[in-house]
Amino acid sequence: MLQIQENVSLKNFNTFGIDANARYFAEISHADELTELFADPIWLSMPRLILGGGSNMLMVADFNGLVIRLNIRGIEHRISHNDVFVEAGAGEVWNDLVNYCVDHGYAGMENLSLIPGSVGASPIQNIGAYGVELKDVFESCQAFEIASGSLKTFTKEDCRFGYRESVFKGELAGQYIIVSVKFHLSLVPNFNLKYGAIEQELAARGISEPTLKDVSQVVSHIRVSKLPDPSTIGNAGSFFKNPVITAEEFGPIQQNHPDVVHYPAGDGLVKLAAGWLIEQCGWKGKTVGNTGTWKNQALVLVNHGGATGEEVYGLSSQIIDSVYTKFGVTLHREVNIVK
Numbered sequence: 001m002l003q004i005q006e007n008v009s010l011k012n013f014n015t016f017g018i019d020a021n022a023r024y025f026a027e028i029s030h031a032d033e034l035t036e037l038f039a040d041p042i043w044l045s046m047p048r049l050i051l052g053g054g055s056n057m058l059m060v061a062d063f064n065g066l067v068i069r070l071n072i073r074g075i076e077h078r079i080s081h082n083d084v085f086v087e088a089g090a091g092e093v094w095n096d097l098v099n100y101c102v103d104h105g106y107a108g109m110e111n112l113s114l115i116p117g118s119v120g121a122s123p124i125q126n127i128g129a130y131g132v133e134l135k136d137v138f139e140s141c142q143a144f145e146i147a148s149g150s151l152k153t154f155t156k157e158d159c160r161f162g163y164r165e166s167v168f169k170g171e172l173a174g175q176y177i178i179v180s181v182k183f184h185l186s187l188v189p190n191f192n193l194k195y196g197a198i199e200q201e202l203a204a205r206g207i208s209e210p211t212l213k214d215v216s217q218v219v220s221h222i223r224v225s226k227l228p229d230p231s232t233i234g235n236a237g238s239f240f241k242n243p244v245i246t247a248e249e250f251g252p253i254q255q256n257h258p259d260v261v262h263y264p265a266g267d268g269l270v271k272l273a274a275g276w277l278i279e280q281c282g283w284k285g286k287t288v289g290n291t292g293t294w295k296n297q298a299l300v301l302v303n304h305g306g307a308t309g310e311e312v313y314g315l316s317s318q319i320i321d322s323v324y325t326k327f328g329v330t331l332h333r334e335v336n337i338v339k
């Protein structure tokens, strides 16, 4: 039976550890409960927030509406020749799914090891790390359309994935709740080891023919060395996207700052490392009140304890201003701001 609680603290439901309250809070364990919930016009008309692991949001105020936490569980798989199709409930923990696949020898997700959050949120911003994005292993997802109360299947094309983008963040924002995601993996690994320090770390471990588990462990090791653990220091990973600019915009920046960290982004576009831009503005490791940027990765804003969402948001605005003043580049927040 669906239960709705009142005045629930979200402190343990967001990895920033911000102490904000939800006016109403419902936990959903089965897609049918969404039908039950929205059969009542009160909930249909109320502001709502869909919550997975809360690892990509900043609560800047109490939420005066209904928080719907997805806890739909279950992992199923089907094997056809070398293809593996794995379907997981939205409430499964992303890294548990990665471990399940790595342990079973299903290849494709190993570079996405240790990303926090839920399976259901993974298509929202097309999670990515170490040269792989969700779209590379995504087959389809099932989503509940709030207005009609029906379930719809979205193919990869329907989702219009881009860098930290999808149709669910864009034109369909707020209209669908993802209840399950299906992935297309393989029994034959096609390793992507070129990114960052993966090859270096494998070599340091004396591994020349890595297994899925080796790659997963190496990626996890690199991540732990750079990123703060949300269980000890509040954060939501990269706070901003890496800015993508045109070659014309890039020219003068490179001339003035020959060491600018950048990557080709296709179609003549250039992606800049936001962490580098922020560090150059003197923010790396800086503490401002209860908040600050992480000492090993300036792109990560942290809660040193007791920070309010407004404080973190304020710091992010200061960073945007100083990067714009120094480089003429506008940073866009990657973290979802909840008011």
Ligand code: FAD
Binding pocket: 015, 049, 050, 051, 052, 053, 054, 055, 056, 057, 070, 090, 115, 116, 117, 118, 119, 120, 121, 122, 124, 125, 126, 127, 128, 129, 176, 177, 178, 179, 227, 228, 229, 230, 235, 236, 237, 238, 336
């Ligand atoms: P939440 O924070 O709960 O929600 C995020 C957004 O998705 C919100 O807008 C929410 O309303 C919406 N949403 C959530 N679930 C659903 C659903 N079922 N249906 C519809 N909408 C939904 N991200 C990367 O891409 N790559 C990384 O390498 C990475 N590293 C990270 C490292 C750290 C230490 C941390 C804290 C975060 C990192 N992130 C990274 C960000 C985060 O892990 C991902 O964005 C993740 O997918 C968020 O999942 P979540 O369940 O916590 O989503």
Ligand code: EPU
Binding pocket: 128, 129, 130, 131, 196, 226, 236, 237, 238, 239, 240, 241, 242, 261, 273, 274, 275, 276, 277, 279, 284, 296, 297, 298, 299, 334
């Ligand atoms: N850099 C600095 N100073 C810093 C941080 C970075 O100079 O303080 C420079 C370094 O040259 C470094 C480069 O930036 O080599 C890239 O840094 P890193 O490898 O840490 O990756 P990133 O571009 O900062 C992105 C994602 C991460 C993802 C990693 C690995 C975005 C916004 N962030 O970070 O995703 O884990 O690549 O693939 O694209 C997240 O989305 O929350 C997240 C952590």
